[in-house]
Amino acid sequence: MIHLTHEPIDYHALTESVRSPQAGAVVLFLGTVREFTDGRQTVALDYEAYSAMAVRKMEELIEQARAQWPIEHAAIIHRLGRMELGDISVAVAVSTPHRHQAFDAGRFLIDQLKIVVPIWKKENWADGTTEWVHPGSGSPGIAIPGTLSESPS
Numbered sequence: 001m002i003h004l005t006h007e008p009i010d011y012h013a014l015t016e017s018v019r020s021p022q023a024g025a026v027v028l029f030l031g032t033v034r035e036f037t038d039g040r041q042t043v044a045l046d047y048e049a050y051s052a053m054a055v056r057k058m059e060e061l062i063e064q065a066r067a068q069w070p071i072e073h074a075a076i077i078h079r080l081g082r083m084e085l086g087d088i089s090v091a092v093a094v095s096t097p098h099r100h101q102a103f104d105a106g107r108f109l110i111d112q113l114k115i116v117v118p119i120w121k122k123e124n125w126a127d128g129t130t131e132w133v134h135p136g137s138g139s140p141g142i143a144i145p146g147t148l149s150e151s152p153s
Contacts (some may be wrong), residue, residue, distance in 0.1 A: 044124040
């Protein structure tokens with residue numbers, strides 16, 4: 001299951017969607033909005049995506065993971081729009097016969113998602129500035145004083 005949504009992520013349903021009698025392990029990763037990043041206070045995040053390509057890239061990631069691990073089921077859900085502190089922005093669930101496989105596959109999926117999937121995150125800082133974080137960069141873009149900035153380029 002691959003899904004982009006503006007609604008809160010139902011991680012219990014996501015976990016149940018990957019459970020299987022053939023799988024002895026289910027790993028669930030939840031990415032949440034944290035308050036501090038590199039010593040700066042975050043008040044909210046905004047996520048935007050190139051949706052068609054994002055879904056395609058997430059499907060490719062699951063195919064790549066299946067080529068490396070004996071995955072029974074895998075699912076990725078990413079939220080779009082505005083998220084407040086503590087909100088879940090992304091969930092990855094994977095089931096495999098053994099725990100080390102599930103952990104390795106889950107880590108691969110979330111790590112690669114952050115690198116190759118065209119989803120942009122805007123940090124909204126307590127000082128009123130915002131910064132877009134581009135996929136794969138792992139670092140902020142340009143600080144913009146005031147309220148909201150333009151979409152990522």
